[in-house]
Amino acid sequence: MWIAELSRQSDVPVATIKYYLREGLLPAGEAVGATRARYGETHVRRLRLIRALVEAGGLSLARVRNVLAEVDEESLEMHDVLGAAHGALIPTDLPATDESRRRVDDLIAERGWEVHSGSPDRALLANALDALEKVGYHLDDDLLKTYASAATQVADAEVAALPADDRQRTVEATVLVTALGGPVLLALRRLAQQSASARRYGMPRRPACDVGEGGVRSTG
């Protein structure tokens, strides 16, 4: 198919596809003459993957590029895929105090988790704990353990649910579950928070949002 058809099938404007091609997010099509290139199903899939990561996962194009590089890395063993995906997905080199780092290390040891000593998530977590301390709030051990326990349940189920058939598909699923599972989990957590808050403080008298009668308008 030509670029116009690719645009139709993926619902991404031609100009944006060209931009992604230039930025190396999308592999070039098969050149047919000097001013023509043919695209295939892989391009449609790749475009949909990009849009999902950007729109629902909230990733920047720079991160998407990192992630796609890992997806395409044929040499990756399955036991390295997840670490590679995480490395591509999250920021690195965050500052954190030694105290918070030690707290994170202790938690990991206590849980018996097998993670690289250099995993950026350690620093990310320590950094978040520091940020709370800086504003005068301490995340106590009980709550931290509750987080860890919930995280374990979710992660075990997610890893168990990963398809094991085709390598390419497994890697893609790994990336998608990590990137889109986050928003899903956080949205559910907020819904549960609202429910818990309603139980603690009594029922709200009315919806907080200011839509008129008739409920929520549909968009698009």
Add this chain to the structure above:
Amino acid sequence: MWIAELSRQSDVPVATIKYYLREGLLPAGEAVGATRARYGETHVRRLRLIRALVEAGGLSLARVRNVLAEVDEESLEMHDVLGAAHGALIPTDLPATDESRRRVDDLIAERGWEVHSGSPDRALLANALDALEKVGYHLDDDLLKTYASAATQVADAEVAALPADDRQRTVEATVLVTALGGPVLLALRRLAQQSASARRYGMPRRPACDVGEGGVRSTG
């Protein structure tokens, strides 16, 4: 204190403080004459809160502004604080298919959660489920229920841990827990995923990151 001292105590450049003042993120100081204003502890606290939300919570200044407006809304009853904070924290008006919306509604009903019918989290969640469908992956009911169960545990603990003494402090804690608890939970989930992956696929031979021998360099 003058602006220079405020800058020192909050570790935010004077130019940035002036910018926040202009943008209405920080209330003006008490004017003393035409070219002088006095700032207090509340300004230091407010600045630290802003930086925590931006740096650790990953919020845009526009969202921070929404959140602060809720923090300052004295008329808010406690049972409305959480909904207001969520509304300020997340995007609204996301498109979602009726099918995913129904799935979300069913889950909420099944869990017996008390949430507004207009909560933006419903649409956000449905939208994420749609995004996964669009790339050919279905989040099955088992996994969704695992997410919901983990979310419930976390949310209950979080709401129970909210301080109940001072109203201002409670509202601030609500915002902080919601905004910074997210990154914490997601980081722990990724660490747990790595561990689960290591168990499923066998131990990695070596850290995936390319630091030389001697382990991780410390930064800053």
Add this chain to the structure above:
DNA sequence: AATATTGGAAAGTGATACTCTCCAAAAGTC
């Protein structure tokens, strides 16, 4: 031959989050 489409490159756009420069008024110093 006339029209349309393509790939590719360059420049333009709008949003975000600062950062810099300038200013006159005021405060501190000698």
Add this chain to the structure above:
DNA sequence: GACTTTTGGAGAGTATCACTTTCCAATATT
């Protein structure tokens, strides 16, 4: 009282991001 420094405030400038627009000459299609 002259001189230096600091202040609040405003405006313009900067860098990054994610496109979008405009242009082009080389094809394809009619």
